[in-house]
Ligand code: UD1
């Protein structure tokens with residue numbers, strides 16, 4: 341099939357409006373379906389205990405239905421199908437189909453994890469296999485415009501491209517694995533998983549919109565001209581449209597889930613949500629050809645990952661060395677979240693290496709709701725700074 345570039349064939353506004361209508365429908369359907377489905381999840385044994393709440397002195401703590409990200413994911417996939425029908429004659433349809441493949445496979449993997457508690461190494465192997473259709477898009481197309489401060493042009497001229505070859509493909513697989521897992525390990529207090537996903541999703545939409553105003557997302561295309569190093573730097577508006585029409589329904593279903601998951605959580609999102617959301621955002625960024633830009637929206641998750649790294653790989657550290665290291669380096673407990681101080685009703689940090697604990701260490705104990713708000717504000721500030729730099733042309737991504 342010969343794909344017609346969107347920018348030549350379609351009325352952009354009609355497509356954005358139709359995507360907005362699909363997203364509003366997705367929001368309403370998810371909003372009502374989540375509480376309707378929750379009792380079935382609990383009846384099937386999918387529920388958790390809210391660790392940040394005081395344990396009742398009489399009786400057992402209440403069950404919170406778990407894994408409700410499944411509803412969001414299914415509604416999102418239906419939205420993608422509709423989006424695909426609308427864009428069926430355009431360049432976008434190929435990318436939307438690959439996004440659909442990845443999003444659906446990680447939804448199944450996440451749900452399987454909630455039900456079966458899959459091992460880390462099995463999850464990583466399966467996510468590498470799932471990411472192959474996405475990175476396949478870059479076979480032979482590994483010359484990239486390296487992200488840089490715009491002041492670079494002042495000193496060194498206009499061109500900053502490099503052919504990274506297989507390293508770029510490996511980098512993309514790493515971005516994928518990082519995104520799939522990074523939301524999941526930055527979790528454990530009410531509303532944080534969904535809240536961070538909404539902020540990143542909105543940032544992707546704003547990024548696409550700014551990109552449109554700049555004439556498109558920067559891409560590197562092969563060229564006959566040896567003087568230009570065999571490449572030309574071009575801009576693609578179609579990639580901006582791809583990012584916007586796929587991120588809009590993502591944000592919509594997440595907003596619906598947020599209403600039910602925010603403090604005090606009536607449902608938990610489960611690994612179904614965290615894996616699916618990370619994979620979907622990664623695929624949008626990679627297929628939209630802005631993986632470096634996308635990573636900049638994940639700065640708090642990167643910090644959390646770097647802090648967590650020694651605990652995540654604790655089993656690789658020899659026992660003889662481990663015994664000399666501080667406690668957090670010695671093991672990785674099932675939950676690394678803060679501890680509730682029953683007398684004050686506030687959360688206190690625990691000796692686990694996470695960004696949540698670090699914030700509590702520096703800012704002092706906080707109520708769970710305040711802590712979630714502080715962390716989402718931090719995410720918003722980080723993403724806003726990146727968008728400001730991109731919008732003002734201070735950085736080229
Ligand atoms: C990851 C984190 C773990 C964190 C957990 C919370 C790593 C290596 N693992 O594990 O430290 O404790 O996520 O999701 O960093 N829960 C709450 N309140 C919430 C959300 C979750 O109490 O707002 C609890 C519930 O008991 C829920 C459970 O966390 O059932 C879900 O944990 P799960 O997602 O299965 O943990 P992991 O992803 O393995």
Ligand code: MG
Nearest residue numbers: 524610611614
């Ligand atoms: Mg989890």
